[in-house]
Amino acid sequence: MLQIKNLHASINGKEILKGLNLTVRPGEIHAIMGPNGAGKSTLASVLTGNPAFEVTHGTVSFNGKDLLELAPEQRANEGIFLSFQYPVEIPGVSMVNFMRTAINEQRKYRQQETISATDFLRLMREKKELVEMDNKLTNRSVNEGFSGGEKKRNEIFQMAMLDPSLSILDETDSGLDIDALRIVANGVNKLKRADNATIVITHYQRLLDYIVPDFVHVLYDGRIVKTGDKNLALELEEKGYDWIKQEVEGK
Amino acid sequence: MAENILHEVTQADYKYGFTTDIETDIIPIGLNEDVVRVISAKKNEPEWMLEYRLKAYRHWTTMKMPEWAHLKIPEINYQSISYYAAPRTNGPKNLDEVDPELLKTFNKLGIPLEEQMALSGIAVDAVMDSVSVKTTFKETLAEKGIIFCSFSEAVEHHPDLIQKYMASVVPITDNFFAALNSAVFSDGSFVYIPKGVRCPMELSTYFRINAINTGQFERTLIVADEDSYVSYLEGCTAPTRDENQLHAAIVEIIVHKNAEVKYSTVQNWYPGDKQGKGGVYNFVTKRGICKGDNSKLSWTQVETGSAITWKYPSCILQGDNSSAEFYSVAVTNHYQQADTGTKMIHLGKNTRSHILSKGISAGFSNNSYRGLVRVSPKADNARNYSQCDSLLLGDKCGAHTFPYMEVNNETAIIEHEATTSKISEDQIFYCNQRGISTEDAVGLIVNGYAKEVLNKLPMEFAVEAQKLLQITLEGSVG
Ligand SMILES: Nc1ncnc2c1ncn2[C@@H]1O[C@H](COP(=O)(O)OP(=O)(O)O)[C@@H](O)[C@H]1O
Ligand SMILES: [Mg+2]
Numbered sequence: 119m120l121q122i123k124n125l126h127a128s129i130n131g132k133e134i135l136k137g138l139n140l141t142v143r144p145g146e147i148h149a150i151m152g153p154n155g156a157g158k159s160t161l162a163s164v165l166t167g168n169p170a171f172e173v174t175h176g177t178v179s180f181n182g183k184d185l186l187e188l189a190p191e192q193r194a195n196e197g198i199f200l201s202f203q204y205p206v207e208i209p210g211v212s213m214v215n216f217m218r219t220a221i222n223e224q225r226k227y228r229q230q231e232t233i234s235a236t237d238f239l240r241l242m243r244e245k246k247e248l249v250e251m252d253n254k255l256t257n258r259s260v261n262e263g264f265s266g267g268e269k270k271r272n273e274i275f276q277m278a279m280l281d282p283s284l285s286i287l288d289e290t291d292s293g294l295d296i297d298a299l300r301i302v303a304n305g306v307n308k309l310k311r312a313d314n315a316t317i318v319i320t321h322y323q324r325l326l327d328y329i330v331p332d333f334v335h336v337l338y339d340g341r342i343v344k345t346g347d348k349n350l351a352l353e354l355e356e357k358g359y360d361w362i363k364q365e366v367e368g369k
Numbered sequence: 370m371a372e373n374i375l376h377e378v379t380q381a382d383y384k385y386g387f388t389t390d391i392e393t394d395i396i397p398i399g400l401n402e403d404v405v406r407v408i409s410a411k412k413n414e415p416e417w418m419l420e421y422r423l424k425a426y427r428h429w430t431t432m433k434m435p436e437w438a439h440l441k442i443p444e445i446n447y448q449s450i451s452y453y454a455a456p457r458t459n460g461p462k463n464l465d466e467v468d469p470e471l472l473k474t475f476n477k478l479g480i481p482l483e484e485q486m487a488l489s490g491i492a493v494d495a496v497m498d499s500v501s502v503k504t505t506f507k508e509t510l511a512e513k514g515i516i517f518c519s520f521s522e523a524v525e526h527h528p529d530l531i532q533k534y535m536a537s538v539v540p541i542t543d544n545f546f547a548a549l550n551s552a553v554f555s556d557g558s559f560v561y562i563p564k565g566v567r568c569p570m571e572l573s574t575y576f577r578i579n580a581i582n583t584g585q586f587e588r589t590l591i592v593a594d595e596d597s598y599v600s601y602l603e604g605c606t607a608p609t610r611d612e613n614q615l616h617a618a619i620v621e622i623i624v625h626k627n628a629e630v631k632y633s634t635v636q637n638w639y640p641g642d643k644q645g646k647g648g649v650y651n652f653v654t655k656r657g658i659c660k661g662d663n664s665k666l667s668w669t670q671v672e673t674g675s676a677i678t679w680k681y682p683s684c685i686l687q688g689d690n691s692s693a694e695f696y697s698v699a700v701t702n703h704y705q706q707a708d709t710g711t712k713m714i715h716l717g718k719n720t721r722s723h724i725l726s727k728g729i730s731a732g733f734s735n736n737s738y739r740g741l742v743r744v745s746p747k748a749d750n751a752r753n754y755s756q757c758d759s760l761l762l763g764d765k766c767g768a769h770t771f772p773y774m775e776v777n778n779e780t781a782i783i784e785h786e787a788t789t790s791k792i793s794e795d796q797i798f799y800c801n802q803r804g805i806s807t808e809d810a811v812g813l814i815v816n817g818y819a820k821e822v823l824n825k826l827p828m829e830f831a832v833e834a835q836k837l838l839q840i841t842l843e844g845s846v847g
């Protein structure tokens with residue numbers, strides 16, 4: 119589904135990703151862990167086409183397409199979704215209007231008809247239940263005045279609405295209390311199918327108790343330096359990242 | 370609905386930029402007393418109308434163009450403009466007699482002039498290059514005693530009303546452009562709602578400048594007698610031209626006791642091209658008076674067009690307990706300039722005014738709000754609430770707010786709030802990541818920002834206005 123080869127990317131001339139490789143197949147869950155500033159969010163930004171970042175080397179293919187050739191909205195409509203680490207507020211734009219526009223853009227891209235009002239409302243109701251999202255929130259402007267946790271929940275709600283084939287969750291667990299974490303993780307698990315995949319970026323092993331990864335990667339200094347199964351996450355939790363640093367720098 | 374609108378809009382260029390090939394009756398350029406006489410003669414006007422024009426003309430020659438606005442206005446040569454252009458039609462009686470080219474123009478503009486009009490319940494007085502071409506629904510309205518006709522017809526058939534009300538709110542000496550209009554105005558609309566009558570449909574006028582090098586000087590006069598109600602819509606477009614076109618209109622509104630008038634405009638005159646070449650100069654004097662007790666006047670405007678906009682729809686709150694509203698969205702892009710706002714003059718007791726101004730600037734444009742709230746010594750318990758918001762797209766454009774307050778009564782409560790915000794790249798990218806293109810994202814955000822004003826417009830206009838906002842701002846981000 120996703121093949122990243124020797125990816126280099128920089129921001130304001132500073133290289134952040136320094137030759138990153140990653141392959142994700144349908145049905146898989148990948149966790150990416152790593153110390154602050156390693157480049158995890160940068161990877162998410164580059165995959166989704168944030169224009170602040172410049173790709174200097176490497177290739178990314180997504181379902182056989184050259185992802186780097188596509189505009190951000192095309193990537194989204196091809197089925198890539200990012201749950202932002204810091205979701206932005208958009209005053210004046212209602213969640214309902216925002217979601218309906220997004221869904222219809224996706225449908226237009228896929229040459230489908232626009233969604234009917236009844237289907238849309240049914241979809242909203244169903245997905246709100248999935249992440250136990252309050253009506254109060256969907257009646258407001260996008261993220262406006264939402265608490266940190268509400269914003270994260272809103273990201274998963276949008277993910278459920280848009281039904282992506284590849285979801286990237288960037289620190290979706292941070293700012294969530296244990297109940298909210300369980301609800302969000304539950305939502306992600308329910309959306310899991312054999313034909314979609316998830317990349318979970320996290321700091322903490324905690325989330326991985328709920329969303330069980332097939333692979334755990336350690337991203338350090340712009341590269342994936344270690345890959346293992348879910349036990350690697352436990353090891354990192356226990357020992358921190360220093361031993362990784364030593365391993366990498368020792369080489 | 371919003372998303373349909375967004376989808377429909379794909380064209381970045383001024384979509385109303387076509388000219389119609391109709392024979393026009395046009396007089397040579399230049400302005401002097403003879404030209405004023407010719408205009409009056411062409412319209413078969415009575416002597417008193419000619420006298421009024423001449424008085425205005427003579428006064429105008431003593432005046433200078435105002436310079437206080439935050440606008441850079443290139444010098445205008447008033448002698449190089451033709452002051453009269455009329456489509457050559459000899460008084461069509463029904464649609465079959467109207468020049469098909471003209472009908473095509475109206476269709477392109479989306480004016481529903483034909484029978485479907487009855488269903489949508491709009492009566493249209495379409496003004497093209499100065500002369501009112503066709504008024505629909507006059508008969509339905511006539512049953513209720515409502516007069517809705519071109520200004521020229523009103524001069525002919527209702528001289529008493531015209532003489533009583535014309536210039537009673539905007540005197541010929543009011544300002545440079547008002548004097549000019551009073552001298553050379555070509556046509557416009559007249560509305561009279563009799564006592565106790567609620568106008569059963571929205572009344573609408575579409576203005577359009579077509580001929581090259583013509584100024585358009587319309588006049589609108591609306592009188593709502595006691596206990597009456599009317600909602601009036603005005604829409605404007607002009608074809609694409611390299612040279613600038615001058616537009617100086619007057620709108621006067623008189624609201625009697627317990628009556629209510631809603632006046633809505635969507636102004637979409639040609640704004641000039643991306644380099645700032647061409648475009649309409651729009652110098653408009655709009656003023657209403659809440660003459661009787663408990664009267665109400667509301668101005669709603671969406672200003673997207675014109676190279677230069679100079680416009681301050683105002684209200685004199687004379688009757689006790691009268692109230693007025695000004696709701697405005699003004700958008701400027703490329704090299705457009707707008708200096709717009711309102712004046713609320715509180716004279717009566719317990720008078721209320723509400724101002725909501727939403728400016729949107731993009732490109733290299735300049736957008737100013739200028740508002741005056743004046744409370745006279747006798748206006749006990751006057752209240753005003755003003756909110757002026759500015760939204761910036763990019764960092765080469767300007768937004769300015771000039772609120773003036775003259776409060777001469779201690780019991781007045783005047784509140785003013787102002788905010789400035791910017792559409793951030795993060796917001797755009799967030800939308801992009803949800804599959805929404807940058808143009809659509811800007812449309813979504815801008816329409817959200819302007820929502821409170823757009824909601825004040827009648828439905829058909831709100832849709833048009835949303836489209837226009839997005840068209841105007843295309844290419845302004847990213
Ligand atoms: N807008 C930016 N300008 C300059 N440097 C940035 C910017 N965004 C991120 N960086 C830098 O890129 C590096 C990686 O950041 P990030 O990808 O956010 O790390 P992580 O998500 O792994 O904590 C950090 O050193 C950070 O300071
Ligand atoms: Mg991060």
